[in-house]
Amino acid sequence: MRVLGIETSCDETGIAIYDDEKGLLAHQLYSQVKLHADYGGVVPELASRDHIRKIIPLIDEAVKQAGCDKSSIDGIAFTSGPGLIGALLVGSTVARGLAFAWNKPVIGVHHMEGHLLAPMLEDKVPEFPFLALLVSGGHSLIVEVQGIGQYQILGESIDDAVGEAFDKTAKIMGLDYPGGPRLAKLAEQGTQGRFKFPRPMTDRPGLDFSFSGLKTFAANTLKAQGNDTQTLADIAYAFQEAAVDTLIIKCKRALKQTGLKRLVIAGGVSANTELRQKMAELMQSMRGEVYYPRLEFCTDNGAMIAYAGLQRLKAGQINQNIEVRPRWPLNELEAV
Ligand code: KG4
Ligand code: ZN
Numbered sequence: 001m002r003v004l005g006i007e008t009s010c011d012e013t014g015i016a017i018y019d020d021e022k023g024l025l026a027h028q029l030y031s032q033v034k035l036h037a038d039y040g041g042v043v044p045e046l047a048s049r050d051h052i053r054k055i056i057p058l059i060d061e062a063v064k065q066a067g068c069d070k071s072s073i074d075g076i077a078f079t080s081g082p083g084l085i086g087a088l089l090v091g092s093t094v095a096r097g098l099a100f101a102w103n104k105p106v107i108g109v110h111h112m113e114g115h116l117l118a119p120m121l122e123d124k125v126p127e128f129p130f131l132a133l134l135v136s137g138g139h140s141l142i143v144e145v146q147g148i149g150q151y152q153i154l155g156e157s158i159d160d161a162v163g164e165a166f167d168k169t170a171k172i173m174g175l176d177y178p179g180g181p182r183l184a185k186l187a188e189q190g191t192q193g194r195f196k197f198p199r200p201m202t203d204r205p206g207l208d209f210s211f212s213g214l215k216t217f218a219a220n221t222l223k224a225q226g227n228d229t230q231t232l233a234d235i236a237y238a239f240q241e242a243a244v245d246t247l248i249i250k251c252k253r254a255l256k257q258t259g260l261k262r263l264v265i266a267g268g269v270s271a272n273t274e275l276r277q278k279m280a281e282l283m284q285s286m287r288g289e290v291y292y293p294r295l296e297f298c299t300d301n302g303a304m305i306a307y308a309g310l311q312r313l314k315a316g317q318i319n320q321n322i323e324v325r326p327r328w329p330l331n332e333l334e335a336v
Contacts, residue, residue, distance in 0.1 A: 007301060008091035018310055029302070040177050113333060184236075198217065240274055268300070
């Protein structure tokens with residue numbers, strides 16, 4: 001089976017073609033970063049319009065890259081939520097239109113399920129069951145995964161997602177959008193031990209997160225200490241250290257609670273070098289295994305949507321309508 005995947009939930013237009021025998025045949029990505037940079041964040045209406053401009057040329061490019069004929073595509077998968085409603089609607093209407101024109105089945109995919117399954121595109125594939133830490137710009141979740149669509153949410157953010165906290169802190173520090181990776185880069189120049197940020201909600205039981213306080217802590221430190229280059233780097237270091245450490249503490253707790261030995265980390269923040277390194281150390285100490293997507297599939301992409309959609313289409317799940325769900329809890333998905 002061969003599936004065309006379409007991702008348009010936020011500020012990246014991602015198109016891919018995945019074949020369950022041959023693997024990933026094509027992968028095209030257009031990032032709107034430059035478009036939104038002047039505004040310091042994603043402007044939803046501009047995002048929708050830019051998806052409209054890019055989506056068809058990228059589909060053409062992906063078909064060319066795959067070296068296949070359109071008629072060999074057996075189904076279409078698109079991100080139907082969660083995300084920005086206008087952006088989601090671009091992907092869903094194009095997917096539905098193509099499905100109608102080509103007479104193929106279509107399925108809406110949950111964006112976070114796409115992230116969760118992204119490590120399946122790599123050589124080292126996790127077996128079920130496993131624990132998943134999903135860390136993106138919109139969500140921070142710890143999920144017990146028994147199989148595709150069998151997700152029990154053990155913990156989640158009660159305020160800002162961790163990626164959002166990276167972005168907001170970066171903005172306070174005067175870094176350009178998108179702030180997360182820039183803050184991580186700046187932290188490389190930081191001094192260990194100069195500032196100590198709190199590890200929110202780790203002093204009580206439970207697996208939920210709260211990251212918004214770290215942003216306030218950064219703002220207050222900045223106000224008190226000034227904003228010379230070294231101080232900015234030291235704040236970035238302390239922020240990242242606290243965010244990563246908090247994720248480590250909660251994952252360790254969840255692994256102990258569930259007895260699971262396999263950990264998947266996915267979503268934009270899983271591209272963070274410090275997080276990847278610390279999680280590898282944690283899993284080594286617990287004699288477990290950690291699984292990540294390759295760097296380019298940590299952030300939004302079409303490959304993860306094509307993969308997740310293929311699993312569902314193959315199981316006979318079809319959804320021919322264009323409905324999108326800007327809010328959509330992950331644990332409402334149907335099992336495969
Ligand atoms: O998964 P994603 O591409 O989009 C959403 O579904 O939200 O995640 C984007 C988020 C942004 O908040 C971005 O700042 C963060 O991932 N991010 C990072 C890094 N790369 C991306 N955060 C920290 N360190 C990074 N290297
Ligand atoms: Zn995402």
